[in-house]
Amino acid sequence: MSTLTEAEAPxxxxxxxxxxxxxxxxxxxxxxxxAPGLIWLVVFFAMPMVYQASTSVQTGSLEEGYRVTWHVATxxxxxxxxxxxxLRSVLYAGTATFLCLLLGYPLAYLIAFRAGxxxxxxxxxxxxxxxxxxxxxxxxxxTILADGGPVVGALNSLHVLDVTSWLGLTAGDRVLATPLxxxxxxxxxxxxxxxxxxxxxxERIDGRLxxxxxDLYATPLTTFRKVTxxxxxxxxxxxxxLTFIPASGDYVNAELLGSTNTQMIxxxxxxxxxxxxxxxxxxxxxxxxxxxxLIMVTxxxxxxxxxxxV
Amino acid sequence: MxxxxxxxxxxxxxxxxxxxxxxxxxxxxxxxxxxxxxGGALAVGALGTLSACGIPAAKNTAGVSSEDRSAKEKEIAxxxxxxxxxxxxxxxxxxxxxxxxxxxxxxxxxxxxxNDNVEFFGKxxxxxxxxxxxxxxxxxxxxxxxxxxxxxxWVQKLDQSNxxxxxxxxxxxxxxxxxxxxRAHSYPWQGISTVIAFNRKALDGEEVKSVSDLLDNPxxxxxxxxxxxxRDSIGMTLLDMGKDPATFSDDDxxxxxxxxxxxxxxxxxxxxxxxxxxxxxxxGDLAACVAWAGDVVQLKADSPDVDFxxxxxxxxxxxxxxLIPNKARHKTNAERLIDYYYEPKPAAExxxxxxxxxxxxxxxxxLAKIDEDAANNPLIIPDAAMAAKSHAFRSLTQKxxxxxxxxxxKLTGA
Numbered sequence: 001m002s003t004l005t006e007a008e009a010p011x012x013x014x015x016x017x018x019x020x021x022x023x024x025x026x027x028x029x030x031x032x033x034x035a036p037g038l039i040w041l042v043v044f045f046a047m048p049m050v051y052q053a054s055t056s057v058q059t060g061s062l063e064e065g066y067r068v069t070w071h072v073a074t075x076x077x078x079x080x081x082x083x084x085x086x087l088r089s090v091l092y093a094g095t096a097t098f099l100c101l102l103l104g105y106p107l108a109y110l111i112a113f114r115a116g117x118x119x120x121x122x123x124x125x126x127x128x129x130x131x132x133x134x135x136x137x138x139x140x141x142x143t144i145l146a147d148g149g150p151v152v153g154a155l156n157s158l159h160v161l162d163v164t165s166w167l168g169l170t171a172g173d174r175v176l177a178t179p180l181x182x183x184x185x186x187x188x189x190x191x192x193x194x195x196x197x198x199x200x201x202x203e204r205i206d207g208r209l210x211x212x213x214x215d216l217y218a219t220p221l222t223t224f225r226k227v228t229x230x231x232x233x234x235x236x237x238x239x240x241x242l243t244f245i246p247a248s249g250d251y252v253n254a255e256l257l258g259s260t261n262t263q264m265i266x267x268x269x270x271x272x273x274x275x276x277x278x279x280x281x282x283x284x285x286x287x288x289x290x291x292x293x294l295i296m297v298t299x300x301x302x303x304x305x306x307x308x309x310v
Numbered sequence: 311m312x313x314x315x316x317x318x319x320x321x322x323x324x325x326x327x328x329x330x331x332x333x334x335x336x337x338x339x340x341x342x343x344x345x346x347x348x349g350g351a352l353a354v355g356a357l358g359t360l361s362a363c364g365i366p367a368a369k370n371t372a373g374v375s376s377e378d379r380s381a382k383e384k385e386i387a388x389x390x391x392x393x394x395x396x397x398x399x400x401x402x403x404x405x406x407x408x409x410x411x412x413x414x415x416x417x418x419x420x421x422x423x424x425n426d427n428v429e430f431f432g433k434x435x436x437x438x439x440x441x442x443x444x445x446x447x448x449x450x451x452x453x454x455x456x457x458x459x460x461x462x463x464w465v466q467k468l469d470q471s472n473x474x475x476x477x478x479x480x481x482x483x484x485x486x487x488x489x490x491x492x493r494a495h496s497y498p499w500q501g502i503s504t505v506i507a508f509n510r511k512a513l514d515g516e517e518v519k520s521v522s523d524l525l526d527n528p529x530x531x532x533x534x535x536x537x538x539x540x541r542d543s544i545g546m547t548l549l550d551m552g553k554d555p556a557t558f559s560d561d562d563x564x565x566x567x568x569x570x571x572x573x574x575x576x577x578x579x580x581x582x583x584x585x586x587x588x589x590x591x592x593x594g595d596l597a598a599c600v601a602w603a604g605d606v607v608q609l610k611a612d613s614p615d616v617d618f619x620x621x622x623x624x625x626x627x628x629x630x631x632x633l634i635p636n637k638a639r640h641k642t643n644a645e646r647l648i649d650y651y652y653e654p655k656p657a658a659e660x661x662x663x664x665x666x667x668x669x670x671x672x673x674x675x676x677l678a679k680i681d682e683d684a685a686n687n688p689l690i691i692p693d694a695a696m697a698a699k700s701h702a703f704r705s706l707t708q709k710x711x712x713x714x715x716x717x718x719x720k721l722t723g724a
Contacts, residue, residue, distance in 0.1 A: 061709075061712070063708045064367050065366045085724070139589075142590070143593070146595055147593075148594055148595075171577055174532060176580075176595060177581050259580060260574050260723035262723070263722070263724040267723070267724040268719075268724045270724070271719045271724040272719075273432070274428040274429060277712065277715075278712070
């Protein structure tokens with residue numbers, strides 16, 4: 001509050017007040033500091049949103065131009081036409097998020113409590129994949145899961161693929177171009193977004209709490225259940241959000257690793273926007289996706305009972 | 311959570327809050343900001359604003375040409391696909407372009423910023439629709455997109471008097487497509503043949519000679535690929551069904567879709583791919599697929615198992631075309647560049663490097679000097695038998711294009 005004091009009570013050495021009012025330095029500073037961020041938000045978030053909202057209620061064609069006709073039925077048509085892809089997106093993204101949590105939690109735990117001097121190295125390894133492009137990383141999975149490759153060979157000889165094939169996750173003796181491959185790709189690509197928030201919230205837990213739990217005769221399992229996990233909830237929530245939200249809108253994994261029966265809503269939006277040139281439907285689909293995610297996330301945050309993320 | 315709920319605060323608290331907003335350091339709470347932000351966005355997004363947005367009709371672009379500064383500014387901006395130009399050993403210079411600059415003094419700003427027709431259209435559409443310059447003097451796009459750009463009036467008519475070589479040397483096959491009679495707006499850069507490629511090892515003794523073999527052989531279940539380019543996949547299927555892609559009807563189109571849909575439902579077709587089929591094919595994940603011959607020529611060099619076959623029913627040919635977009639600043643320079651690549655020598659240099667169908671007549675002798683094999687390769691310089699089997703997809707009206715693309719998108723799952 002130093003600026004406030006300065007502004008209201010001029011220093012005693014100040015000369016006799018003149019007609020010119022004292023310079024109030026602090027007044028516009030917060031707004032000026034906010035300006036870059038706000039301008040950014042308006043130009044790259046608010047304006048495109050308005051534009052898309054408008055597009056979604058237009059009708060017309062590229063040749064005749066598009067006009068706002070308040071054709072709200074586009075939303076209903078889009079939803080009833082493409083609800084399978086919506087459900088699939090939620091299902092795939094949800095599964096990938098769950099797998100990320102399952103894989104990421106132990107690793108984050110290890111980095112936070114057990115890694116010792118290896119901690120930084122492991123953290124770097126978690127981030128390392130980001131040094132290559134998203135596309136290249138996804139394409140690499142085509143080599144890993146290649147039909148004749150060692151992974152698929154091993155899974156086949158263990159008869160794992162018979163089970164997943166029966167479950168409808170894979171087709172025959174291959175993994176690529178099946179739902180399993182898409183979920184694998186999503187899990188891999190978004191795993192760091194799960195690990196990093198988990199790590200930050202785990203790392204913050206005071207080690208003495210663990211000691212205290214031990215002193216009170218809690219078994220390690222109880223300590224984890226009653227102390228560690230509840231305290232890491234902010235990390236779990238922000239990690240799942242950071243994984244689920246981009247994963248449900250992703251289309252690259254479904255495009256490269258999937259097949260005709262694994263296309264997600266992102267693929268539909270892309271094809272509506274670029275190929276079919278049906279901009280209203282594409283915009284409506286984007287809004288439905290946004291609304292769906294917003295509702296799911298709100299319910300989830302309310303339920304998980306945490307408001308401060310990380 | 312409980313920081314800012316104006317209703318419950320006393321007037322003094324509200325005043326303090328306001329003061330802190332104005333004068334305090336770090337005084338703006340995140341929540342109030344978010345609230346303000348949302349309110350602002352909602353205000354901006356008021357219904358009236360929504361109606362104000364709209365996309366103008368594509369055809370209302372007035373002022374097609376811009377002042378041609380070719381004489382004053384010896385330069386040209388040329389946008390092309392990646393790996394679609396000869397490169398020297400250092401990988402940085404394009405010898406044929408350098409020769410053009412040496413001869414004419416016109417500097418070429420060569421950009422490889424086209425990866426995909428639909429994406430590129432999305433990129434240039436806003437400027438062209440608004441009647442603004444794209445910053446490009448010469449672009450290279452596939453037939454159907456060239457047809458659309460011409461239909462919308464977004465490209466300039468070429469001055470044939472600047473194109474003597476192009477006019478004389480253009481192959482008969484490409485002379486007069488139905489979407490640009492007499493090549494008034496476009497000249498082909500390269501021709502693209504769509505054929506059937508296979509991996510001999512992955513086929514394991516099975517034979518693939520036609521699209522029917524791809525769709526019906528149960529031993530190849532899940533190892534067959536088609537292209538995500540609608541005209542190539544449907545065109546090849548139409549040919550296989552005995553229809554002519556140049557004259558087919560709506561019913562023929564639906565029949566072709568149904569034929570492919572059956573194969574999708576059976577799990578016969580693994581994927582609809584873009585350019586990425588090449589790695590699937592060399593690895594053997596795809597045993598056979600509809601493919602672009604130019605790719606296959608290059609793949610063959612690296613992996614001996616990969617080869618191609620031209621079905622008896624024929625194959626699809628399309629072209630990538632050079633066009634001058636509206637408001638291009640260096641139209642004459644662009645025309646000179648087009649014409650340059652229709653001289654036998656530069657055309658041969660290009661053909662020797664990129665292995666697509668050369669659209670220029672009289673190149674064989676020049677090409678033989680550089681690469682004897684390429685000169686005798688019917689995929690690069692089609693012989694009479696090849697040319698006879700070549701088919702083009704007819705141009706579509708806007709309505710047909712939308713309907714067909716939609717049906718094809720359904721087929722591919724999106």
